[in-house]
Amino acid sequence: EVQLLDSGGGLAQPGGSLRLSCAASGFTYINYVMSWVRQAPGKGLQCVSSISGSGSSTYYADSVKGRFTISRDNSKNTVFLQMKSLRAEDTAIYYCVKDFYNGDYGTVFDHWGQGTLVTVSA
Amino acid sequence: DIQMTQSPSSLSASVGDRVTITCQASQDIRNYLNWYQQKPGKAPKLLIYDTSNLKTGVPSRFSGSGSATDFTFTISSLQPEDIATYYCQQYKKLPVTFGGGTKVEIK
Numbered sequence: 205e206v207q208l209l210d211s212g213g214g215l216a217q218p219g220g221s222l223r224l225s226c227a228a229s230g231f232t233y234i235n236y237v238m239s240w241v242r243q244a245p246g247k248g249l250q251c252v253s254s255i256s257g258s259g260s261s262t263y264y265a266d267s268v269k270g271r272f273t274i275s276r277d278n279s280k281n282t283v284f285l286q287m288k289s290l291r292a293e294d295t296a297i298y299y300c301v302k303d304f305y306n307g308d309y310g311t312v313f314d315h316w317g318q319g320t321l322v323t324v325s326a
Numbered sequence: 327d328i329q330m331t332q333s334p335s336s337l338s339a340s341v342g343d344r345v346t347i348t349c350q351a352s353q354d355i356r357n358y359l360n361w362y363q364q365k366p367g368k369a370p371k372l373l374i375y376d377t378s379n380l381k382t383g384v385p386s387r388f389s390g391s392g393s394a395t396d397f398t399f400t401i402s403s404l405q406p407e408d409i410a411t412y413y414c415q416q417y418k419k420l421p422v423t424f425g426g427g428t429k430v431e432i433k
Binding site (some may be wrong): 232248250251263265266297299304309310311312314315316317318319 | 360362369370372374376381415417424425
């Protein structure tokens with residue numbers, strides 16, 4: 205059974221940093237793109253970042269480019285999202301997501317973690 | 327960016343009713359269109375991928391169709407457990423984009 209356990213959310217001040225983690229199990233981790241999809245309170249869905257199975261390809265939404273960094277440790281089946289220079293508009297639930305396909309970026313968001321809440325406020 | 331326009335934004339229907347949601351893309355996305363269900367307080371779940379493929383384990387009352395710019399999601403017989411918000415999503419071109427969602431309620 206696929207399991208994604210995301211963690212690391214919390215309260216950060218504007219300009220601050222947080223690091224999200226997602227521990228995966230139940231599938232051949234290296235074979236799949238992993239993504240972070242966020243949902244602001246009462247709003248829709250946005251894919252903020254993706255990373256290919258090997259880690260050689262990454263994608264960032266324009267709104268987070270230069271501030272967020274995605275990485276993965278295939279020896280520990282874990283994906284990370286380092287978030288810096290946080291802004292109030294980054295406030296959202298962040299979901300770790302496994303892709304259906306083995307490509308270069310997120311396409312079909314097959315399995316979702318339970319989500320971790322990031323709040324950016326002074 | 328490719329804009330995904332869902333309609334209606336909300337609907338109310340009776341148990342057993344046929345429910346249809348449409349999703350229109352701002353440009354041709356071929357069949358690169360997925361549908362997700364999100365129940366209150368929960369993470370989204372993939373229901374249908376590549377326009378019409380039902381994910382394993384998803385009840386057959388859910389279906390999808392369409393091509394190019396116009397797509398349809400159907401619940402053939404609405405059940406109480408189908409109360410949720412449904413989202414379409416394209417992946418023809420980066421950035422992948424989602425529709426604004428359709429909230430389905432029981433009348």
